[in-house]
Amino acid sequence: MELDDHAEDLASDLGVDKEEVKDDLQNLVEYSVPVDEAKQSLRRKYGDGQSGGGGTPSAKDIADIDPDESNVTVTGVVLTAGERSIRYQGDDHVIVEGRLADESGVIDYTAWEDFGLEPGETITAGNAGVREWDGEPELNLGESTSLSFDAESLDVPYEVGGDAQLADLRTGDRAVSIEVDVLECERRTIDGRDGETEILSGVFGDESGRLPFTNWDPAPEIEDGGPVRIENAYVQEFRGVPEVNVSEFSTVAALDREIDVGSDTQTMAVGEAVRTGGIYDVEVVGNLLAVRDGSGLIQRCPECYRVIQKGQCRTHGDVDGIDDLRVKAILDDGTGTVTVVLDDELTERVYGGTLEDALEQAREAMDQAVVADRIRERIVGREYRVRGHLSVDEYGANLDAETFEESDDDPAARATAFLEVVDA
């Protein structure tokens, strides 16, 4: 449903001006208030007696909560409770998000009021709102919820706290705690909602992999680099991949242990990786089926750096191209295919020579296709282990390789293959 339709619905239900309702609704939705919650809150604002009424809902096990239900009463243990600031009707408003568990299951919640929720506490939330997110139910604890802290604590088969590994983080995760190394970090000035503000952005790594981050309130421990423990971070999608958000409510402390970044990285099936729609850091193993056109010795536009054909850039016309090396190769593991893209350094390795060598070979043959041919002979039909950034668009899946190694259980054979490349 469009925002306009929601506004029309509300306006006719509440008997108020549609434009007014629409402005309010737009404002709430822009600041990431879910549309259902925004509508509920406007119903309250415009005095619709129906919302939150209708008697006390019955107590439910978490596993039995249906996304279509409107209100429930639940008892559970607060596993995580993370504060986050959103702008709500023109004012900054602190909400608390986290997970609640009972013996039967776990559910995400958002608390729109300050109930003082702390991890480990057992609570009963009477008349909690239910909304659907991505097919799953979530709880809204708001004005109409009666919340009590239970003296008797509930025993649940889930760990209290939000400790997580980077590889397990998904968009929408809240109140997570991570122990990471700061691999890249830069200070940037952005146009924030309160004017110009400085933030840090970069890449975190842990044993399971790497993820980009934004630190909205620059923490010196992050800017200094090195291992840190971060509590109460949240995860949002940015440019197609999950991104760790470290806010003013997060705590950051230097960590007194080394982190062996990437030591536990899991290899994923190609099909599974492609179905995620994009992963910042992934490793796949597959057979190299073909080297695509546009590989080997290529020329780039000096203005936009895009690959050009016969000295012609699509945007900049007749240009003096810059010579470069790259490979676009098709990798397949039976579950799916990706186009692996090798940069100039990795291409020099698989070619077995430098850009100068490639230019000389092309000059001698009076044909630059010989460079791609030599790469083709060396890599097609072999199995490779590739790690890098995966992106998926309408044309297919591309894996920008950071490492590209022949996958071989026999280290001696691998060493020989490497030596062949070096000798060539």
Ligand SMILES: [Zn+2]
């Ligand atoms: Zn150009």
